[in-house]
Amino acid sequence: MSWQLAASLILFLALAGGFAWFERARPDARVIALVATLAAFASLGRIAFAALPNVKPTTDIVLIAGYALGPAPGFVVGALAGLTSNFFFGQGPWTPWQMAAWGATGLIGAALGSVTGRRLGRWPLAITCLAVGFAFTAVQDVGDWVNYSDHSPASLGIYVGKGIGFDAVHAAGCAVFALAFGPALARSLARFATRLSVTWRTSGAVVGPLVGIGALAGLVCGGSAISARVAPAQAAASPATYILSAQNRDGGFGPAPGQPSTQLFSGWAALGLVAVGENPDHVSRGGPTLIAYLRSGAGHESDPGAIERTILAAMAAGQDPRRFGGRDLIAALRSDIGRRGAVSDQTNLTAFAALALRAAGVDPPAQTMHWLLAQEDRDGGFNYATAGGVSDVDDTGAVLEALAGEGSRRAVRARHLAVRYIERQQNRDGGFPATPGAASNAQSTAWAIQGLLSAGVDPAALHRRGAPGPAAYLESLMAPDGHIRYARSADQTPVWVTAEAAMALAGKVLPLAPVHVRPRPSQRMAKRPRRAPARSRRSVRPPPRRQAPAPGHVVLGLAADAGILDALVLAPIGVG
Numbered sequence: 370m371s372w373q374l375a376a377s378l379i380l381f382l383a384l385a386g387g388f389a390w391f392e393r394a395r396p397d398a399r400v401i402a403l404v405a406t407l408a409a410f411a412s413l414g415r416i417a418f419a420a421l422p423n424v425k426p427t428t429d430i431v432l433i434a435g436y437a438l439g440p441a442p443g444f445v446v447g448a449l450a451g452l453t454s455n456f457f458f459g460q461g462p463w464t465p466w467q468m469a470a471w472g473a474t475g476l477i478g479a480a481l482g483s484v485t486g487r488r489l490g491r492w493p494l495a496i497t498c499l500a501v502g503f504a505f506t507a508v509q510d511v512g513d514w515v516n517y518s519d520h521s522p523a524s525l526g527i528y529v530g531k532g533i534g535f536d537a538v539h540a541a542g543c544a545v546f547a548l549a550f551g552p553a554l555a556r557s558l559a560r561f562a563t564r565l566s567v568t569w570r571t572s573g574a575v576v577g578p579l580v581g582i583g584a585l586a587g588l589v590c591g592g593s594a595i596s597a598r599v600a601p602a603q604a605a606a607s608p609a610t611y612i613l614s615a616q617n618r619d620g621g622f623g624p625a626p627g628q629p630s631t632q633l634f635s636g637w638a639a640l641g642l643v644a645v646g647e648n649p650d651h652v653s654r655g656g657p658t659l660i661a662y663l664r665s666g667a668g669h670e671s672d673p674g675a676i677e678r679t680i681l682a683a684m685a686a687g688q689d690p691r692r693f694g695g696r697d698l699i700a701a702l703r704s705d706i707g708r709r710g711a712v713s714d715q716t717n718l719t720a721f722a723a724l725a726l727r728a729a730g731v732d733p734p735a736q737t738m739h740w741l742l743a744q745e746d747r748d749g750g751f752n753y754a755t756a757g758g759v760s761d762v763d764d765t766g767a768v769l770e771a772l773a774g775e776g777s778r779r780a781v782r783a784r785h786l787a788v789r790y791i792e793r794q795q796n797r798d799g800g801f802p803a804t805p806g807a808a809s810n811a812q813s814t815a816w817a818i819q820g821l822l823s824a825g826v827d828p829a830a831l832h833r834r835g836a837p838g839p840a841a842y843l844e845s846l847m848a849p850d851g852h853i854r855y856a857r858s859a860d861q862t863p864v865w866v867t868a869e870a871a872m873a874l875a876g877k878v879l880p881l882a883p884v885h886v887r888p889r890p891s892q893r894m895a896k897r898p899r900r901a902p903a904r905s906r907r908s909v910r911p912p913p914r915r916q917a918p919a920p921g922h923v924v925l926g927l928a929a930d931a932g933i934l935d936a937l938v939l940a941p942i943g944v945g
Contacts, residue, residue: 404442404449407434407558411450411471416457423535424542426550427454428502431471433494433551435478436487437558443475466512470505477501487559488671494555495547502543506536606851608871609645612638613652614850615864620657624862632666632675634864635659639682641868644877648884649686660686667694673705673712673722680725685881690729699729710736716744717753717764720771728880738775741768742783749786762794762801762813766820770879773823784824791817795831798857799842810856811846811866814839815873823878843870 411430418425427450435443451467481489481497489497514525615622615638621630622638639649639659649659657665663682670676680690680698690698702722705712712718719741723733744751750760751768765787772780772787794801794817800809801817818828818839829838846854852863853870872881 403558404434404438404445407442407446408449408453411446412454412457415450415454419458421542423506423539425539426542426546427471428474428505428539428543429498429546429551430554431474432478432481432498432501433554434558435475436482436489437555438479439482440476440479443479444472445475447471447473447475463509463512466509470508473508474501474505487555489555491548491552494551495544498547498551499540499544503536503540506539510536606849608641608847608851608853608867608874609647611851611867612641612864612871613647616652616654616659618654618656620653620659620662622659622864624864626864630662632663632670632679634862635662636675636678636682637865637868639663640678640685640879640881641871643682643685643881643884644872644875646884649682650688660688664688664694667698668696670701673702673718676702676705677718677721677725681721681728681880684728685883687883690725699726699731702726706734706737708736710734710738710740715754716741716751716768719744720751720764720767723771724767724879733771738772738780741771742779744768745783745786749790751787759804760790761804762791762820763803763816765790766813766816766818767879769820770823773878788821788824788826791820792831795836795839797836798845799832799837799839801839808856808858809842810859811843811853811870812855814842815869818843818873819878822876840874843874846870 407430411427411434414426414430431443431447431450434446438446448468448471451464451471455461455464455467478501511525612622615626617623617627617630619630621632621635623629623631624634642649642652642659649663652659653661660683663679667679670679676698679693680702683690683693683698691700702725705718706722707714710719712722719737723737723741726733744756746752746756746758746760748760750762750765752758752760753764769784769787769791772784775781775784791801794805796802796809798809800811800814802809803813821828821831829840831838843853846856848854848860851867853867854860855862855866872878
């Protein structure tokens with residue numbers, strides 16, 4: 370068997386395995402769309418810099434995609450970028466090598482994100498891109514040696530030696546691109562990944578196959594946890610009983626029962642529990658309390674959003690955020706507020722900064738509120754970043770909470786326009802979408818309810834186009850175990866979704882008032898859950914039927930077939 374044919378077979382197995390792995394994960398249409406967009410972005414980045422030999426942002430984009438989204442999406446972004454960009458540069462025996470090398474780059478990014486907890490700074494990320502960029506071009510040198518030489522060690526040395534200069538240029542370009550846009554892209558993708566691509570698996574395990582050249586995916590375990598406090602037969606399930614049953618023994622919460630705890634999901638679980646009258650300082654599963662878990666991680670948080678969320682949770686539990694986990698969180702948050710009053714020039718983070726400060730009894734800086742008001746879009750809504758983007762219900766609701774109590778004429782007008790924006794977005798099912806025209810989901814509906822309540826508007830009065838009220842929509846998403854589904858056709862991050870829905874269903878807005886009532890010792894572990902409201906029990910929906918494959922899977926399948934065919938057809942070139 371020739372070197373070319375053997376290498377082609379290895380690449381074929383790697384590419385086929387990578388696409389099959391992604392397909393078996395059954396990503397929904399939104400995840401597929403995000404992966405396709407990133408692949409197109411990486412491909413266009415290569416084309417846009419065609420005039421500068423070897424200077425391309427593609428390697429950075431692929432690595433950051435894996436870093437933020439995980440191994441399977443990262444591999445597919447890289448492989449598709451290599452395939453599609455060569456429709457411009459020309460297909461050849463080098464294409465499978467580029468697809469495999471960029472796919473492996475996505476896997477390296479995923480491993481980096483897992484090891485660092487996705488907390489890598491700008492310079493460490495740039496240095497990583499420098500090293501990976503050099504490695505990518507070295508793989509191409511090896512590919513040229515396999516395809517075009519006599520396969521002797523001397524020939525390999527010649528190919529690598531001749532390519533070192535070009536390899537160094539590519540690596541330096543990767544470092545520059547990473548410094549320019551790396552952290553911003555990683556943060557944006559992480560936000561989407563957290564909201565969209567984390568899927569609840571109630572039991573079993575998902576194992577990634579051998580993908581890429583010697584790359585093995587991690588084992589992702591899931592499982593259902595049964596709380597010692599709540600027996601399903603004791604009372605009707607509700608969001609409160611579900612959240613309590615999902616707690617891990619370390620005191621924290623993961624995205625779903627049985628999954629590892631994180632500060633993100635634990636913080637939202639704490640807020641959801643406070644909304645239904647449970648003090649997180651007294652919620653435990655035979656070990657540390659929820660507040661103890663949050664306190665243990667407070668000293669390591671550097672992201673402003675995490676600090677803001679922790680302040681809100683600490684205050685809701687009656688704790689002092691100025692001495693929380695050995696750290697003054699209020700001082701840390703103040704240091705994140707820029708001279709213009711904004712936090713990272715993002716409406717979302719700035720709104721939550723105002724809420725966190727207000728929760729701690731501190732008036733937000735006047736320039737913060739001025740900056741926030743200036744970010745209102747022309748349609749009356751707000752978006753995640755700054756004015757001029759596409760408004761969304763979630764951020765508009767959060768800003769309405771931040772603007773509560775502001776009595777200036779400008780603030781009153783801004784609230785009025787924001788309320789009108791939210792009202793216009795209600796769908797016929799009573800819920801609200803993340804962006805205009807999209808399908809309803811539980812989290813956007815919860816933020817709409819909280820925003821309206823903050824502005825003094827009764828959400829129950831909203832029946833646009835004859836639709837039911839938004840609370841009825843949330844109740845219709847309640848599963849038999851009490852958790853709130855993300856949407857009619859999707860069920861993801863149930864702890865996070867249920868916690869936010871619990872606040873809305875309880876009619877509570879941020880910042881939440883502290884819960885000080887301490888249960889008797891005999892009640893802390895055996896407390897019977899509250900019975901769900903009557904309307905909640907009537908509106909429990911049966912588990913949905915298995916959904917048909919999303920249209921995006923067809924496109925992904927065609928891309929995989931094209932890559933495999935490309936590898937097979939080009940394999941014989943240069944044989945003999």
